[in-house]
Amino acid sequence: MVVLSFAIPAVVFLAAALVFAASRRNEAAKAEGHLSKETLQRDVSADKSDSDDTMPAQVTGKEVERAAVIERQGGKELVVQEQAVPVPWVAPDEETVGIARRQFLNRSIVGLMGISLSSFGAACIAFLYGGGGGGGFGSKITVGNVTDIQARIDAANGFLYVPEGRMWVTKYPAGSVKKAEATYSGPELAGMRSGLVALYQKCPHLGCRVPECQTSQWFECPCHGSQYSRVGEKCGGPAPRGMDRFAMEVKDGVFIVDTGTIIQGPPIGVNTTGQEAEGPNCISESSH
Numbered sequence: 090m091v092v093l094s095f096a097i098p099a100v101v102f103l104a105a106a107l108v109f110a111a112s113r114r115n116e117a118a119k120a121e122g123h124l125s126k127e128t129l130q131r132d133v134s135a136d137k138s139d140s141d142d143t144m145p146a147q148v149t150g151k152e153v154e155r156a157a158v159i160e161r162q163g164g165k166e167l168v169v170q171e172q173a174v175p176v177p178w179v180a181p182d183e184e185t186v187g188i189a190r191r192q193f194l195n196r197s198i199v200g201l202m203g204i205s206l207s208s209f210g211a212a213c214i215a216f217l218y219g220g221g222g223g224g225g226f227g228s229k230i231t232v233g234n235v236t237d238i239q240a241r242i243d244a245a246n247g248f249l250y251v252p253e254g255r256m257w258v259t260k261y262p263a264g265s266v267k268k269a270e271a272t273y274s275g276p277e278l279a280g281m282r283s284g285l286v287a288l289y290q291k292c293p294h295l296g297c298r299v300p301e302c303q304t305s306q307w308f309e310c311p312c313h314g315s316q317y318s319r320v321g322e323k324c325g326g327p328a329p330r331g332m333d334r335f336a337m338e339v340k341d342g343v344f345i346v347d348t349g350t351i352i353q354g355p356p357i358g359v360n361t362t363g364q365e366a367e368g369p370n371c372i373s374e375s376s377h
């Protein structure tokens with residue numbers, strides 16, 4: 090009994106030690122892994138061939154790694170692309186750069202000159218032939234509604250200046266139209282019958298711009314003292330006739346003046362309105 094009491098724990102202890110040692114071996118084997126069947130066969134055949142050589146083969150670590158990679162790839166060797174060799178920088182040719190710069194400057198200068206000449210030509214053409222559609226002097230100008238124009242003339246104390254037509258627009262008295270019909274042409278009468286007359290600002294004497302005189306209610310030229318009534322008929326001075334005027338028309342109550350058609354003023358002595366100076370003259374005889 091005494092022997093059994095010592096033998097049984099000893100056997101149990103030894104069995105436990107064997108189980109522990111076996112489990113450790115298994116863990117070590119799992120950690121290390123194991124070679125495949127094919128590898129083992131290759132090793133055996135390699136060993137056989139090596140045994141025939143007098144010197145053992147020297148295998149480097151890189152070769153072992155490469156063999157393992159090839160095996161993982163299923164026997165295919167990786168294709169490693171070669172890196173492109175950087176092209177060294179070469180300075181551009183000075184002569185070539187100089188030619189390109191000169192070409193750019195020459196073409197820029199020629200282009201700018203072409204644009205400038207084209208603009209200048211277009212401006213000349215517009216100046217010479219563009220009067221018909223631009224609404225400026227030389228074309229038909231729509232001054233406005235007759236009633237509105239008469240109101241504007243009253244507001245301007247008898248004289249309405251229209252700069253785009255270089256003209257004065259004044260009222261023509263309805264009571265004088267019958268007398269005017271004996272002197273004036275149709276294009277003039279078209280305006281006069283509506284109560285308006287469009288006068289060219291240029292003095293028929295030597296071409297000065299004729300201003301209005303608010304006090305006399307006449308036109309009085311500062312250059313040589315020619316005087317004209319409010320409707321442009323000559324009252325005094327060296328002018329050879331009354332103020333020139335434009336062809337006029339009225340359409341649907343709208344007053345239109347054709348500044349491209351200048352009609353010579355009435356002869357000396359024509360006085361259809363009989364208007365006398367309504368106050369002091371702006372230009373006296375003694376000032377000339």
Ligand code: FES
Pocket residue numbers: 292293294295296297310311312313314315326327328
């Ligand atoms: S230019 Fe008007 S009077 Fe001579």
